[in-house]
Amino acid sequence: MSEPAATGNGRREVTVSDVAVAAGVSKATAARALGDYGAVSDAVRDRVLGAADRLGYRPNALARTMSTGRSNTLGIVVGDIENPFFAQATRGAADVAAAAGFDLILSNSDEDLETEAKAIGVQLAKRVDGLLVASASSVETENLRSVVDAGRPLVLFDRTAQGVEVDSVIAANRSGARELTSLLVDAGHRRVAFISTMTHPTDFDRSAVVATSSVAERIEGFLDALTAGGIEHPERHVHLNARREGVERMATRLLTGPEAVTAIVASDSLIALGVFRAARELGLQIPRDLSLVAFDDADWTGVATPGITVMAQPIHEIGAEAAELLIRRVRGDGRPPVTRVLKQHLVERQSVAPPASPG
Amino acid sequence: MSEPAATGNGRREVTVSDVAVAAGVSKATAARALGDYGAVSDAVRDRVLGAADRLGYRPNALARTMSTGRSNTLGIVVGDIENPFFAQATRGAADVAAAAGFDLILSNSDEDLETEAKAIGVQLAKRVDGLLVASASSVETENLRSVVDAGRPLVLFDRTAQGVEVDSVIAANRSGARELTSLLVDAGHRRVAFISTMTHPTDFDRSAVVATSSVAERIEGFLDALTAGGIEHPERHVHLNARREGVERMATRLLTGPEAVTAIVASDSLIALGVFRAARELGLQIPRDLSLVAFDDADWTGVATPGITVMAQPIHEIGAEAAELLIRRVRGDGRPPVTRVLKQHLVERQSVAPPASPG
DNA sequence: GGTTATGTTGAGACCGGTCTCAACCCGTTT
DNA sequence: AAACGGGTTGAGACCGGTCTCAACATAACC
Structure with missing residues (x-):
């Protein structure tokens, strides 16, 4: 392989260094201009941004995560995204996440502990900043413990878990x-x-x-x-x-x-x-x-x-609230874990009547 | 800050180097044993794996992505995950992806071009290996072009796009x-x-x-x-x-x-x-x-x-088929783009009758 | 016994960002 | 004129993996 580093189709990614060379400044300065941090003079910033634009620079969020330790990604593990309950909760979480600049990695557990374990493992490996889980089991909690042990914030939704001291959002x-x-x-x-x-x-x-x-x-x-x-x-x-x-x-x-x-x-x-x-x-x-x-x-x-x-x-709220709590933790909130219990409400229609023959 | 690199709660991640030291081998060898590549003697492998286990080593998928260029993550952009259509298609895609070792990053576009653009931008920044998109517009295709220009495989589902030469999976x-x-x-x-x-x-x-x-x-x-x-x-x-x-x-x-x-x-x-x-x-x-x-x-x-x-x-199939095509592309399939058209089928029930008063 | 093949290991570059620290410029103060 | 200070810039380490390449050991061959 003579090419430096290629994507699938052989095109090499444009990096900060490339932009720096094109703009005639050091990598550090280019990075400051592109990453919008530190001090850069207006003239230099314009030159760097211009060069970046010309070259079609696209930041590599992974590289940033490597040095900052923050991925701006949350994991969510649901039973089955096709189940309207989980779809709605996920949407609630996604909205809150997006508003705060986070993405969601989605996994289905099929309510199976092993599948859930695998999903959580992968999410942790991908260094999500935190994890939302509707755990398949509130009793066998090794999966959840592994998250806590890894030092990642965890918020449970729809279900709590025995002996796992984390935030949860459930309904009454x-x-x-x-x-x-x-x-x-x-x-x-x-x-x-x-x-x-x-x-x-x-x-x-x-x-x-x-x-x-x-x-x-x-x-x-x-x-x-x-x-x-x-x-x-x-x-x-x-x-x-x-x-x-x-x-x-x-x-x-x-x-x-x-x-x-x-x-x-x-x-x-x-x-x-x-x-x-x-x-x-x-x-x-x-x-x-x-x-x-x-x-x-x-x-x-x-x-x-x-x-x-x-x-x-309040399904949407369950997801949203969970995401909110999680993001707060990711940002360093150190308060003791809370369990939010949201109210359910009755919608009476016509499917109840006295039994035909008294049982 | 005296600590080397800390997660939110101050715990430092265990790395290959740590495991290497604990096992008394070089970083390269430890990496080979842990990453299951290259040649390692059985004795050394056991020692390394044992040390990894003892230390609670968790691989960092991001670091791996940095050097290999492969993230094993696909992006999926849907109109709204709460819409059963998208939930089902997403599930279809997720199953195929999971089976092939890929994760899914999910974004909702709300059928809005700008939201979609932002979502795609973030996905590209996170270096997804490929992208599944139900594009908000089949006419204004700059969003999709940006994916192609970035050299990332793209597969459209449910909708095609004019002048964008990529695989698509749609219904008749x-x-x-x-x-x-x-x-x-x-x-x-x-x-x-x-x-x-x-x-x-x-x-x-x-x-x-x-x-x-x-x-x-x-x-x-x-x-x-x-x-x-x-x-x-x-x-x-x-x-x-x-x-x-x-x-x-x-x-x-x-x-x-x-x-x-x-x-x-x-x-x-x-x-x-x-x-x-x-x-x-x-x-x-x-x-x-x-x-x-x-x-x-x-x-x-x-x-x-x-x-x-x-x-x-066949909603589930639409998502599954799209994911299959995408993964094939990610793996280097260079065949010309295809458009798969799946059949719909009529389910007759009782909601059709002649009009009451001829119109 | 010397050469070659094979297997195992270590050193160090590399991916693409961030970040620390030192150097430098220029205006202001004493 | 020397000292000081803020604003800019560049060099280089670092994050945690992978991977190339060279070194070395051992076995196989002539």
Whole structure:
């Protein structure tokens, strides 16, 4: 290779040194003019900027990062960017980041710990200034610890993590779930199912440690409401692992047979969609034959017939707030970690009614 | 400052040199063992890896990029990650990228040329190996040229660009729009509106150059169908700038008065949602009072009542295919640029019927 | 035994910026 | 005229990797 350093197509990048030579000044001076720091006389600045323009100089942000130690890049690890929840949260974070001069490196974890670990590893290797993570597990926290150990600011969103002392931004899931479920209990439902896609090694029981804190909180709220309604063994109404079985299949199973439920709490809008489809497939009318409530005010919940009653979350804000906290940390804020809990709010539509035959 | 180089919290990063000293070998040898290149004896490798592990060594991908010129990072510029179309395409691209060892830096352009320019500038500065762009304009292409001029591989998705010789992955929008619109014309509709949020300086006329090629193609297909149906001045049925007026407001305007349309083609699912809501607000029944068709098989189109007939696009594939082409370029493929055109397919539901009063 | 091939190692340049420090210029002060 | 001070400039180290090249050891060959 005789060429000094070439890009894919063989063109060499224009560097500060090139500009310096063209402008007849030292590299240091050219760098000052181009990087807009230190003192440079007006005449020289003009000459340098002119030369840079003529040569088509493009700064190399990586080289700058090498010497300053700041990359102006944040990492964000979400479950799945196709999930509207994460898309919205990411947008919220991206807006705040962009306004502060930061970029976002995006990774999908598919809610899998190993994938998440790999993603975090790469992000750290790329020297992101900080990391936003909706961790796949709030219990197994080695992934998160590795970030803290690496000395990188970390902010959790949507989910907290046990024993990891960092900022988090979450929603008030327990009270939201309680309120949502109470709607059903108060309407007279006794056989109410809670459905989540969250993977869990066993069936749910009271002692089970549910990995995703947001789901765990929702389950608690759900149980609160059932207990308050005097329903025995409320924990047997919690159904996890819906992804493995398939949401529609699980819903179909729960909606048929002698023990069929009369109401369902869907842990997110994607699950609710599956339930909705299953109900339609079975010829069940909502809310006459089935009452359905869910988390997240997704598009379709407002236009479906009937409209679905949902617990709306300030998703955009969750992402934005998390990014704000993270940027503050990156800038050196040393205050003790905070957990911001944002309010959810109920959007009542027409998917709740008393059960047809008292259960 | 007495510390050599510190992260935010003052901890110094462990480098190859540190590991080398700990293992009692030269920096070069340690680097070979850690970077898994060149020749290293097994004994030495073990010693180095052991030392690295003990010290908690984390490679610095940026430093590697500096010397190799490869960042293993791709840039992706979308209109808005919250838009399900872009979220899906991004996911498709992210999967392919991850499988090939690449990360994604994400930017939102908000369909604005200046924002897009800034995003592309930053991505280039961060030395992405290549760029995926759904360009805000297929006509004003300086943004895209800057990428080509910088010698970075570029792949366009969803939209092409005039005079920019790069790979593109798009859908067969014209024929799709023609088929979709024909459904309406064949059902007897004469007053059919096409609605897009795309910004355009004037009202649409035949000579207008519509900035976004995918929308332009859809308009052509729409006009094809109206013309084939013998409808005069079809171009006056094209309505742009819906974002400025508000989709629901525009739909309301078009659906009322003596000249009210009896059918609408929505350029994407978000617009269709606005139209759907406006129709409901006006007390119009679909398909009795209004026939509605749209692009993209969004969640809600299947569960709304009635189901909306849509032209589905292979969105995931668009993103995946684009990423594949890009990675191929990054790896040095020098073949002439290709344009991949993916098929759309019709999903017929219940939102089309003959007009109530022949128009 | 000398030469050649092969494998392993170390020294040091290099990528493209930033940053420290010393040198210098010129006007002002004493 | 000497000393001082602010504004500019240049030389060169540095960030943390990769990579070339030379040195050296050992094995294989004639």
